[in-house]
Amino acid sequence: MKQKFTGSEQYIATPDLMTAVNAAITLERPLLIKGEPGTGKTMLAEQLAKALGNKQLIVWPVKSTTKAQHGLYEYDAVSRLRDSQLGNERVHHISNYIVKGKLWQAFEASEAPVLLIDEIDKADIEFPNDLLRELDQMEFFVHETQEQIKAHQRPIIVITSNNEKELPDAFLRRCFFHYIRFPDQDTLQRIVNAHFPTLRDSLLRNALESFLAIRELPGIKKKPSTSELLDWLRLLQADGTPDSAIHNGGVPPFAGALLKNEQDMSLLERILNATRARRN
Template sequence: MSNKMNQFQGSNDYVVTDELMHAVNVAIALQKPLLIKGEPGTGKTMLAESISEALKKDLIIWNIKSTTKAQDGLYVYDTVQRLYDSQFGEGDVAEIKKYIKLGKLGEAFAADEQVVLLIDEIDKADLEFPNDLLWELDKMEFYINETKETIRTKHRPIVIITSNAEKELPDAFLRRCIFHYIEFPNQEKMEEIVRVHFGDVEQKLLTQAMETFYWIREMKEIQKKPSTSELLDWLQALMISGISIDRIKAEIPYAGVLLKKNQDIDTMYEIKEKGYSLKRWL
């Protein structure tokens, strides 16, 4: 990895493990997309933001939906606007190029400087979507039929692709990526993450909240386990409210900040009432 300028070492607001840092730098050096998997709330999207900040490069985000097609990321030909202009005499409709709008992938290819491109939650799209991207991600170019023009990348973007593992991705696609799975942080790493966001949080409050948080995550009956983002929101709620620290484990206040389903909240309180205490976390 000869280019020291493109060495990622984390950023001020993102705690990165050595393994993740190495995965990012290998992907940059080999000029391959980095595929990041992990459960929601483990910082997959924030990783791209951190890389952008640390390397001082613009970030382009392509949010994938169930209806997204690979073509959407390249360009869109606005036929409706052209028809409107032809009917009402607005401008020169013969100039097709002005009706071509680049998608997020097209923007990354055409950028004058290297950018970080985040393809977020690729597993939301249909099964053909990743394969449809293979050619463009390999060759870093695409053809615009309407203008008979080939768009070639000026500076190969740093491509970060995230997946919540909702569905399997094609083998051909996986072979072209560097892969890293972000494990859910243990308590020690989580405290480090919390301290980045709330450096002045009282240690006793943090300890009580962390023990409660991991106790809830251990419940097999919980359908949607609270993530890092929910813990941070809960801590902020506890600090703002000024609630007595002794009440945190006894009452688990503001449970709706941690758990987002009624049945999960009910389940948690039911288990607590049955006497499954927090003492093993002490």
């Protein structure tokens, strides 16, 4: 029986996320993960590789200029031209100028690795469609060397998206989908405890209350994420911030770890000033 993913000491997985991961592995389908930035999509792949016996993790970070071909291989014609001008013997073997992409690396691994295709929605809309055959058949053809590259073992594929653009239906049909919802307060507390086991309860309680209140501000442009909460707590702990400083009626200390633009910072200040005025 295949090993089941149940989260890890560093990654608190909800039951529905564990179900999604294990379903994708059973179906041998790519796992498409969406959710707010900072909810642990990328970290999921890292912890999945560790939890399944320290599997090799291969990361393909996608950018706006990334093409599907980059994940297969690239032919370095410039280097070959330079070597031909210098009379280098390497020039007679075109395979010397084939640069293996992340998919090729995953296909040739002796044991099934975890392949993370990170932030797929940053690329051109055709990028996912250009990978359909490779993700289905687990093979591709190298025209320069006339080689057919086939996967030794089907990799476990995790694909993340921040929902910046819609993905093609043909691509979605080939994936098992899961949306990571923002964790509730109990799950947040478990996540924090995993990262800060010695954090005093009173600080955690006050910090969580303040953090959740900021997320619920009416009109907030960018809600702080789980990763930003952890950064904030790290600062509070390192500074030895007293509990009273978090609820002193003003902007909480190190608020720049939570709010990332001037509009949201101004909004928080206006609401706090209005609250103080009503109390007075």
